[in-house]
Amino acid sequence: MKKIVIIGGSAAGPKTAAKAKRMTPENEIELYTQENLISYSACGLPYFIEGTVKNINQLIIRTPEDFEKQGIKVFLEHTAQKILPDKKCVIINGKEVYYDELVLCTGAEPIKPKIKNIDIDGVYFLRRIKDGIAIKEAMHEAKKVVIIGGGFIGVELIEAFVQNGLSVVLVESCSRMMRVFDSEFSDMIKNHILERDGQWVEMHFSQEVEEFISDENGKFTKLITKNGLEIEADFCVIASGVKPNVELARDAGVEIGVTGGIAVDVSMRTNVPNIWAAGDCTQERCLITKRPLYASLGTIANKEGRVAAINLTNCPEVCERFEGILGSAITRYFNYTIALTGISAEDAARIAEKFDIHPISATVVKKDKAGYMPNSENITIKLVADKKTGKLLGAQGIGTGDVNKRINTVTSALQSGLTVEEFLHLDLPYAPPYSSTIDILLTAAYRLNGQIKDKNW
Amino acid sequence: MKKIVIIGGSAAGPKTAAKAKRMTPENEIELYTQENLISYSACGLPYFIEGTVKNINQLIIRTPEDFEKQGIKVFLEHTAQKILPDKKCVIINGKEVYYDELVLCTGAEPIKPKIKNIDIDGVYFLRRIKDGIAIKEAMHEAKKVVIIGGGFIGVELIEAFVQNGLSVVLVESCSRMMRVFDSEFSDMIKNHILERDGQWVEMHFSQEVEEFISDENGKFTKLITKNGLEIEADFCVIASGVKPNVELARDAGVEIGVTGGIAVDVSMRTNVPNIWAAGDCTQERCLITKRPLYASLGTIANKEGRVAAINLTNCPEVCERFEGILGSAITRYFNYTIALTGISAEDAARIAEKFDIHPISATVVKKDKAGYMPNSENITIKLVADKKTGKLLGAQGIGTGDVNKRINTVTSALQSGLTVEEFLHLDLPYAPPYSSTIDILLTAAYRLNGQIKDKNW
Numbered sequence: 023m024k025k026i027v028i029i030g031g032s033a034a035g036p037k038t039a040a041k042a043k044r045m046t047p048e049n050e051i052e053l054y055t056q057e058n059l060i061s062y063s064a065c066g067l068p069y070f071i072e073g074t075v076k077n078i079n080q081l082i083i084r085t086p087e088d089f090e091k092q093g094i095k096v097f098l099e100h101t102a103q104k105i106l107p108d109k110k111c112v113i114i115n116g117k118e119v120y121y122d123e124l125v126l127c128t129g130a131e132p133i134k135p136k137i138k139n140i141d142i143d144g145v146y147f148l149r150r151i152k153d154g155i156a157i158k159e160a161m162h163e164a165k166k167v168v169i170i171g172g173g174f175i176g177v178e179l180i181e182a183f184v185q186n187g188l189s190v191v192l193v194e195s196c197s198r199m200m201r202v203f204d205s206e207f208s209d210m211i212k213n214h215i216l217e218r219d220g221q222w223v224e225m226h227f228s229q230e231v232e233e234f235i236s237d238e239n240g241k242f243t244k245l246i247t248k249n250g251l252e253i254e255a256d257f258c259v260i261a262s263g264v265k266p267n268v269e270l271a272r273d274a275g276v277e278i279g280v281t282g283g284i285a286v287d288v289s290m291r292t293n294v295p296n297i298w299a300a301g302d303c304t305q306e307r308c309l310i311t312k313r314p315l316y317a318s319l320g321t322i323a324n325k326e327g328r329v330a331a332i333n334l335t336n337c338p339e340v341c342e343r344f345e346g347i348l349g350s351a352i353t354r355y356f357n358y359t360i361a362l363t364g365i366s367a368e369d370a371a372r373i374a375e376k377f378d379i380h381p382i383s384a385t386v387v388k389k390d391k392a393g394y395m396p397n398s399e400n401i402t403i404k405l406v407a408d409k410k411t412g413k414l415l416g417a418q419g420i421g422t423g424d425v426n427k428r429i430n431t432v433t434s435a436l437q438s439g440l441t442v443e444e445f446l447h448l449d450l451p452y453a454p455p456y457s458s459t460i461d462i463l464l465t466a467a468y469r470l471n472g473q474i475k476d477k478n479w
Numbered sequence: 480m481k482k483i484v485i486i487g488g489s490a491a492g493p494k495t496a497a498k499a500k501r502m503t504p505e506n507e508i509e510l511y512t513q514e515n516l517i518s519y520s521a522c523g524l525p526y527f528i529e530g531t532v533k534n535i536n537q538l539i540i541r542t543p544e545d546f547e548k549q550g551i552k553v554f555l556e557h558t559a560q561k562i563l564p565d566k567k568c569v570i571i572n573g574k575e576v577y578y579d580e581l582v583l584c585t586g587a588e589p590i591k592p593k594i595k596n597i598d599i600d601g602v603y604f605l606r607r608i609k610d611g612i613a614i615k616e617a618m619h620e621a622k623k624v625v626i627i628g629g630g631f632i633g634v635e636l637i638e639a640f641v642q643n644g645l646s647v648v649l650v651e652s653c654s655r656m657m658r659v660f661d662s663e664f665s666d667m668i669k670n671h672i673l674e675r676d677g678q679w680v681e682m683h684f685s686q687e688v689e690e691f692i693s694d695e696n697g698k699f700t701k702l703i704t705k706n707g708l709e710i711e712a713d714f715c716v717i718a719s720g721v722k723p724n725v726e727l728a729r730d731a732g733v734e735i736g737v738t739g740g741i742a743v744d745v746s747m748r749t750n751v752p753n754i755w756a757a758g759d760c761t762q763e764r765c766l767i768t769k770r771p772l773y774a775s776l777g778t779i780a781n782k783e784g785r786v787a788a789i790n791l792t793n794c795p796e797v798c799e800r801f802e803g804i805l806g807s808a809i810t811r812y813f814n815y816t817i818a819l820t821g822i823s824a825e826d827a828a829r830i831a832e833k834f835d836i837h838p839i840s841a842t843v844v845k846k847d848k849a850g851y852m853p854n855s856e857n858i859t860i861k862l863v864a865d866k867k868t869g870k871l872l873g874a875q876g877i878g879t880g881d882v883n884k885r886i887n888t889v890t891s892a893l894q895s896g897l898t899v900e901e902f903l904h905l906d907l908p909y910a911p912p913y914s915s916t917i918d919i920l921l922t923a924a925y926r927l928n929g930q931i932k933d934k935n936w
Contacts, residue, residue: 033916066851066911080851174910309906320916321909328925329904341932344904352908361908394523394537426913427884434891437905447786447801448894449766451809451818452778453631454523456883459490459777468785475798 024049026334027112027119029102029270030127031055032064033320034301036084037327038125038334039094046335047093054100054114059151060086065320067154068178071161072185078155102128105274107294123296123334126271126284127327130264130302130318135170135195137245138233144242144257145234148175149264157259161186164256168192168245170231171261172199174353177211179259181355184219191253192225193245195262199225202351204366206385207418210402214358214420226251234258264318266303279305281316288343290330298334300326307346310364310415310436311373317347348436349416352426359401359425363433364416367406380409384469388462390423392454399423405432405442405466412441412474417463424456428463442470481506483791484569484576486559486727487584488512489521490777491758493541494784495582495791496551503792504550511557511571516608517543522777524611525635528618529642535612559585562731564751580753580791583728583741584784587721587759587775592627592652594702595690601699601714602691605632606721614716618643621713625649625702627688628718629656631810634668636716638812641676648710649682650702656682659808661823661861663842664875671815671877683708691715721775723760736762738773745800747787755791757783764803767821767872767893768830774804805893806873809883816858816882820890821873824863837866841926845919847880849911856880862889862899862923869898869931874920881913885920899927 026042026049028035039053053060061084069075086096097114104113105124112119132147134140146157161167167183169176172194183190192199198208215223229247237243244254266283268276277293279285283305290298301323308315329344352361365373370381383406391398401421407414417432419425435445446467452459483499483506485492496510510517518541526532543553554571561570568575589604591597603614618624624640626633629651640647649656655665672680686704694700701711723740725733734750736742740762747755758780765772786801809818822830827838840863848855858878864871874889876882892902903924909916 063849063851063911063916065909065916066849069852069911074853075851319909321907321914321918324916325904325921342903342928346906348906350906350908352910352913354910354912359913363906363908392520392523394520394532395526396531424883426881426908427887430884430907431887431891433905433907434888434897434902435895437901438892438895438897440891440895444894445891446799447782448890449803449805449807449820450778450887450890451807451820451883452522452776453809453811454520454526455811456809456816457778459520459522459781461778464782471799 024122025120026051026123026125027121028053028125028127029112030129030301030303031057031060031096032062032127032129032301033323034327035125035127036061036089037324038127038300038331039089040092041328041331042335043092043094045331049335051093052095052097052119053089054097054102056099056101057150058098060089060096060098062151063320064149067148067151068175068182070154071158071179072182078151081151102270105270105297107274107297110296121296123298125330125334126276126297126299126303127301128267128270128303130266132260133262133265135231135260135262137231139236140234142234142236142242143240146257146259148179148259148261160257161188164188166191166255168253168255168258169261170258171263172225173201173261173263174351175261177353177355177360179261180215180223184222188222190223191255192223193229193231193247193253194225194227195230197228199227200360202349202366203362203418204368204404207404207420210420211355211360215355218356264302266316266318268303271299271303279314281305281314283316288345289333289340290326290344291333298330300330309346309348311377315347315349317349319351322347348433350429350433352429357422358420360420361425361429362416362418363429364414364436365406366416366418367404370406370415378410381415382407382409382470382473384466384473386462386466386469388465389458390421390462391456392458395454401425401428401462403428403462403466405463405470407442407470407474409474412443414440414442414445431463442467442474446471481579482577483508483580483582484578485510485582485584486569487586487758487760488514488517489519489584489586489758490780491784492582492584493518493546494781495584495757495788496546497549498785498788499792500549500551502788506792508550509552509554509576510546511554511559513556513558514607515555517546517553517555519608520777521606524605524608525632525639527611528615528636529639535608538608559727562727562754564731564754567753578753580755582787582791583733583749583754583756583760584758585724585727585760587723589717590719590722592688592717592719594688596693597691599691599693599699600697603714603716605636605716605718617714618645621645623648623712625710625712625715626718627715628720629682630658630718630720631808632718634810634812634817636718637672637680641679645679647680648712649680650686650688650704650710651682651684652687654685656684657817659806659823660819660875661825664861664877667859667877668812668817672812675813721759723773723775725760728756728760736771738762738771740773745802746790746797747783747801748790755787757787766803766805768834772804772806774806776808779804805890807886807890809886814879815877817877818882818886819873819875820886821871821893822863823873823875824861827863827872835867838872839864839866839927839930841923841930843919843923843926845922846915847878847919848913849915852911858882858885858919860885860919860923862920862927864899864927864931866931869900871897871899871902888920899924899931903928
C-alpha cells in the first residue's frame, strides 16, 4: 500500500486521483486544494458568462463527495507551503503530510501585466469559478467593457459580452490578435469580428496599458496606454495568458524547464524521486519541433493526469508514455470557427535555419460541402510543410463552415509524421452534405505537392 | 504532341481531360460520352429528389462548352464500340478514332437483380441525371414507394421520400441494412430511422424480390418476394449497388481484376500499352488489407482522373501514385450521420486467420461536445484494431452529433498505419463547443489499449 498525495484540484489533480484509485483501490489517496471546490471545467467559463451555460454548477464535473465516495480524501482550502523531499513530506496548512508518491498539479495563474493600479476594483482575471461569477455580475451592471489581450480567451469574452449587449473595446499590446496564427489569419479573424459586430466592438493594437484610473470609490473607470490612448469602461478583464505555478516545486529542487513549466519525462516524473507533475504546471514537448513547449489546456491536463496515475501506481515500470503535443487549439466567434494544429508558417520560418527546414505553405478558400448544398459555407485552410522532407508541419483554419473536421484530420497526420505525398489522396469519406468531391484539405495538399515537386529552388 | 482520347463523361473522364489539358495545352484531347451531358455530381441526385437541391443544373459542374473553351473536344451521345489496341484506335459511332493514349472512364451501372418483369414502367434505378429527374416526377404523383436495397443510396432515398410525404417500404435481401457496418451499427441505424419515422417507413429484411406485377397499362403496382410477401406501391426504386462497365476493356484484352473492375497500377495504367483507366470502372486496393477492393465514389473517380492525367502526360515517368483507398463512406439520415473508414470488426474477423491478425474493438457512446453545452449530442464510435500489432484497422460512427470529424481523424491515422498507442494521446484541438476534454476517439483508444496491454490472451 502506498500513500499518494496530490496537490491541486482543478483538472489534472482530480484526474490523477480518480484514475489511480480505480487502478489501485488499496492505495491511500489524498487530494489537497486551495480552492473551495474541485474538478471543474475552467474552459467553460466564457460560456457561463455568455449565458449559454445557464448554471455554474454545470461546470463542476465531480464534487468532493463524489471523490470521497470513491475512497479519495479531499481537503478543500488547504495550501501546500513547502515540500521536504528527503522526509517525503509536504507542509500543508502548517502540518506535515507524508507521502510515498507526490503529484504536483498546481496549475497556472493569470499573467499580471505591469500596469499601475492593477489591483483596483473592477479589474478582473478569468481563471477560476469565482472569477467567472464575478465577471458575469459585473457584466450585468455594465454597458461597456475593456478587454486586455486578444488571444483565445479574449475572443471568447468578446462573444460573451457582445451577446449580452455590451460595447467591447479590445486592447492588445502586439500588432495583431491571435498570435499563434499566421498574420493573415490574425487579420481575417479581426476583420470577421469587426464586420459582424463593428458597431459594438472596437480594437486597438500595439497599445501597452500603463495605468488604470479609479473613481472616488476605488473602482476602475478607465485605462491609459503608453501611447496616451485613454479608454473608459465600466470594467476591465485582463486576458494576457497564464504562467505555471511552480514555486512550490522549484523550492523543493524540482527542475523547471526553459518554458517556465515543471520539467517532466514521458512518464510525468520530475527529477526528484517520488515527485510527479501533471497539468498546467508542467512543460510539454512539441511533437513537430521536438522542443519544449508550454500549453495550458484542460484536455492536456487530463491526459497527463491519466499518464501520471498509471505510471505512479505501476512504478518503476513505465506503462504509458506522454510523448508531447501538437499545439492544437480551437475556439469560435459565434458560428465562426478558429482552429490550428502544429506550427504556423511564421513559426516555421523562425526555426527554419536552426532545424534545416524549408517551410512552404498553401492557403485555400473553398466550400466545406458540395457547393450545391444550401448550407455550404466557405472556409479557409492553410497547410504548412517542409519542402526538404515533404513532411506536414501544421494547419490553420477559419470560417463559418466545418473547419474543425479538417484541423482534426491533420492532427493524426502530424502525429505520424505523414508527408504531403502520403496525405495527398487521403480517402476522406465523401457525400454532398459533408464535403466537396475533392476536400479542401486535399486541394491544399495538391498545391503543396506542386511546390515540393518543383525542382527550381 | 499527343492525341489523348477519353471514353466517359461523368467524373473521372472530365477530370482527366481538364487536368491533362492544363498540364499540356499542346496535346489534343477528345472526350466521348454516351450521354447528352458531362461532368455532373451523381451523388447529389438524392438531394435533388428530396428538394434540397432545387435545380438539376446545380449538379452540373462544367458544361461541354466550358470544356470546349479550354480546348477539349467533347462528343456527346457517342458510343465507343470496340478498341483495336494494335492500331491504337477505337471504333466510336462506327468510325475509327486514333489515339496516342486512351483513358477508359466507362463508369459503372446499377446491378439489375434477377426479378421477373424488371423492365416494366414505374421501376427505376438511380444513376444518371435523367434517372433523378424521372424519380422526382414519379414521386410527385405518388403516395407510396418501395425501395429495393438498404445501402447508402437506399438510406438517402428514404430521407428524400419521407421529406416529401411519401410512405416508404424498404425491402432488403440481406438480414440487415448498411452491410459495410458491423451488425450492431446496422441495427442502430435501422432503429433510428424507425424511431424517427416509423409511421411512414416500413422495412423488410431477408426478402428477395421475385416478381414485379403491373397493371393493364404495364405500370408497376406491386412486388412479390420469394417468401410470398406482397408489397403494393405507386413506384419502385432499385438500389442494389453498381457494377463496373468493363466490356469494352475486356474485349480489348485489358485485364479485369478479381472484383470485376479494370486492373490498374498505381499510375492508373492498364496492362495494355497506352490504355489507362480511372473512376468507377477501375478496381482499387484496400490500404488496410492490401487486397483488391471495388469502390464507386465521385471522390475516388476525381483522384484517379487526376493521377491518370499527370502520369499519361509525363509517361513513362510516374509522377503521382494512387496507392489505394480506406473504404471510407458517409451519409446521413436527416441530422443523423452514418460514417466509416477502414474495415469493420466483422470484416476483420473474416480475414483474421489468413492475415494473422487478432481483431479487437471498443465502442463508446459519448457527447460530441462538452456535456454542459446546450447543443451537445450523443454519438457512438467504434474503433477496430489488431491486438498483435496494435495497429488501428477501422472506425465506425453514428449519431446526431459530429460523427464526421471523428471518422476523418481516423482516416489519417489509418493512412499512416498508426498504432493505438501512438493514437492514444492525440492532441486534438479542444474547446467546449467542439469536444469533451477527452474526446470520444481517445476514450475508445484507451479501451482498446487496455485490451492490447492485457497479457491474458
